[in-house]
Amino acid sequence: MTDQQSDYDDWAWLYNQTLGLEYGREKMAFLERAFLPTLPVGGRVLDLCCGTGQLIAPLLQRGYQVTGLDGSAGMLRFARENAPEASYMQADARDFRSDEAFDGVLSTSASLNHISGLADLERVFACVRNVLHDGGVFVFDINHPAQMKRYWRGQAAEGEIKDDHAWLITPQYDADAAQGTFTVDIFRRPADATRTPLKAFIARLASKRRASRLKLGLLARFSRFQPEWEHRATAYPVHGHDVEAVRDLLRRLGFDAEFATIAGDPLDDNHSAYFVCRKLADAGHADPRQKTETAA
Numbered sequence: 633m634t635d636q637q638s639d640y641d642d643w644a645w646l647y648n649q650t651l652g653l654e655y656g657r658e659k660m661a662f663l664e665r666a667f668l669p670t671l672p673v674g675g676r677v678l679d680l681c682c683g684t685g686q687l688i689a690p691l692l693q694r695g696y697q698v699t700g701l702d703g704s705a706g707m708l709r710f711a712r713e714n715a716p717e718a719s720y721m722q723a724d725a726r727d728f729r730s731d732e733a734f735d736g737v738l739s740t741s742a743s744l745n746h747i748s749g750l751a752d753l754e755r756v757f758a759c760v761r762n763v764l765h766d767g768g769v770f771v772f773d774i775n776h777p778a779q780m781k782r783y784w785r786g787q788a789a790e791g792e793i794k795d796d797h798a799w800l801i802t803p804q805y806d807a808d809a810a811q812g813t814f815t816v817d818i819f820r821r822p823a824d825a826t827r828t829p830l831k832a833f834i835a836r837l838a839s840k841r842r843a844s845r846l847k848l849g850l851l852a853r854f855s856r857f858q859p860e861w862e863h864r865a866t867a868y869p870v871h872g873h874d875v876e877a878v879r880d881l882l883r884r885l886g887f888d889a890e891f892a893t894i895a896g897d898p899l900d901d902n903h904s905a906y907f908v909c910r911k912l913a914d915a916g917h918a919d920p921r922q923k924t925e926t927a928a
Contacts, residue, residue, distance in 0.1 A: 685711025
């Protein structure tokens with residue numbers, strides 16, 4: 633297990649009850665419009681970088697056969713609890729195989745921004761191509777440089793304060809390096825920690841609205857008024873992929889690929905890019921993993 637995968641294990645319990653649920657609800661409308669109509673009844677679906685599996689349960693309910701793949705054992709543990717009827721694989725998205733082919737592959741919540749650079753992204757796409765039926769559809773979303781430059785400015789973006797824990801996410805992006813991070817601060821109240829009535833009141837007030845300025849300000853200084861709470865901060869590296877370069881790469885690998893916003897509108901600086909890619913009939917495209925293995 634890599635250090636980065638271990639970091640995701642540590643975050644899994646929080647993601648499962650907060651962002652995973654929210655992101656899952658947001659993505660279903662896109663999948664219902666651009667992905668599910670392309671699948672056969674009862675088709676096989678791979679959820680690549682499935683996290684805690686919030687999209688898997690609704691796909692199972694619609695009659696699809698679903699396999700979830702993730703590099704984090706912690707994320708997969710919650711996914712199995714949320715959707716036990718699915719199949720699961722713990723593997724690196726850059727190097728995975730399957731004995732059975734899929735009718736569709738999805739990867740949501742900007743998971744592929746965690747893949748560093750086009751060379752590694754090519755490995756991911758080659759793996760996807762190898763497990764897709766001809767004509768199968770691959771959909772995914774990514775944050776792109778213009779959007780990240782506009783919104784990822786090192787300011788607290790969202791978080792919550794609960795009775796026994798609190799969390800805060802702060803995204804930052806370096807446009808020159810095309811590299812960013814989102815830092816997740818997690819605070820947990822020890823079982824024997826005391827709280828004054830004033831602190832409890834502030835916490836309850838701040839939790840009323842997730843995006844409130846008051847709440848984010850409190851979270852940015854949370855250790856000052858709750859110093860006895862345990863605090864862990866983890867910075868997750870992400871890469872700002874150029875959407876045209878990503879589309880060119882997909883086309884070279886044998887996909888018919890287009891991108892738009894989540895609503896299907898032309899891409900702008902305010903929204904993530906949502907790709908819809910169809911695998912063309914095999915034309916002898918090489919697997920980049922073979923080049924790596926040969927060179928080794």
